[in-house]
Amino acid sequence: MLMESDCECQDKDVEADSNAGVDADVDADVDSGVSAADVGANAGVGANVASGRTNQKINLRVWLKIPDAEAATVKNTLVRRLGFGKVLEDVKKERLFSIEIDSGDPEEMARRFAKELVNENKESHKVLIDTLEFEEGYVPVKVALHIEDGEAISTRERLRNRLGFKNVVDVKKATIWKLYFSLLRPEAEMNAREIAEKLLINPHKDTYEILMSL
């Protein structure tokens, strides 16, 4: 879901900086008396009632800066096997971590999370606070599990329990497929839906959403 920032929320776009000076101290600045366990794994934005503070969502977009073989395979399959050769120009892929926190400076937390979740030797990333926006020129298709996402749970537990980020309330993961078409948006979106249903998802475990570009 595309999250629109409101006047209460920050709308910060923090470009990746592999040399960012990140405080190695991961003792999170927890000013809330409510633990993540109390809030619950699926708590949404605004669930942190006890402290009166609105939870914030850090969206971490991560992509390979080396060639992405999986995206290339998807493009080849769509062009050679599924008949999209005349309309599809390119396919790129990103991983999306949506990390909800109940305390702490989201920009600083985003830098710390990126240090743990992004391998700067091969990946780049971009941080969006309480919003999720994509550039012009492609149709972003978000694919996520609708059954329990074990990797997302593991990531949450790793951040909270192993790395000490006790202010992490929830983590969700998704794949963003960026489909570049030689078509204008309404028609491109129709093709994107067809591609999602024919290749990108298995409806018995995945769900998809066509996101808006800027």
Added chain:
Amino acid sequence: MKIAVMQFPGTNCEFETLVAVKEVGMAGELFRWNRPAGELSGFDGFVIPGGFSYQDRVRAGVIASKEPVLAALKEEAARGKPIIGICNGFQILVETGLLPGSGKVDMALAQNVMVSKGNIVRRGYYCDWVYLRHDASSRRCSGSFLIEMGALLKIPIAHGEGNLVTNSPRLLKELNDQEQVVFRYCDKNGRAINEFPVNVNGSTESIAAICNPEGNVLGMMPHPERSFFAWQLPSFDPRKQRPDEPGPGRRVFESMKRYIEVNPC
């Protein structure tokens, strides 16, 4: 009797599978995914072995399922020829719609989730020796044609995505009612306990293998080719000391052979 052992980029069990096919007296041949698909009509049966076709890109089995050879295999299946998909082969058959058999994608083999006493104790890739209980009648399915109902087989598993899930509430009832559930994970006494470690991957109703309504297409997560000979069994199994004896997995390939003899196409 010619059997094509399918080979996709990333398949890694084709040679053991080919040995198993030949050992039971069938003529086996590796069939690369990029050969003309029409040549498949010259075969009497097909095995899609395990591995990681296309590196499991997007999700296990889906890229291979779009290859022209799979469209040809659908035609051969419609003629009644047997197809056995093992592990990644099962995943490919599901993504193709050949299993459970409506032609549509009616289920998924999702990431393993091992549950014990209500807690998730581990996730993802897992390999172990498991017991399988044959839950269909003998002669119901090509790959278990000679196996009596209730028989136990000890066969290894090695996969990360074998957890059968479906959105369709009717599907499980249909699979059970029509004896399309061929094998379930069970303990050494044949009890299907829907918890790890008996249910090794969290699969719904401990399902390890299913067939299509006609019975000629079988998909199974465990690897029968890896317990084809007794010497392949684990060291703690006494049968390993009698290496000339057949292993439990042999019965799957013998079944396929018998099925073709009884149901010539």
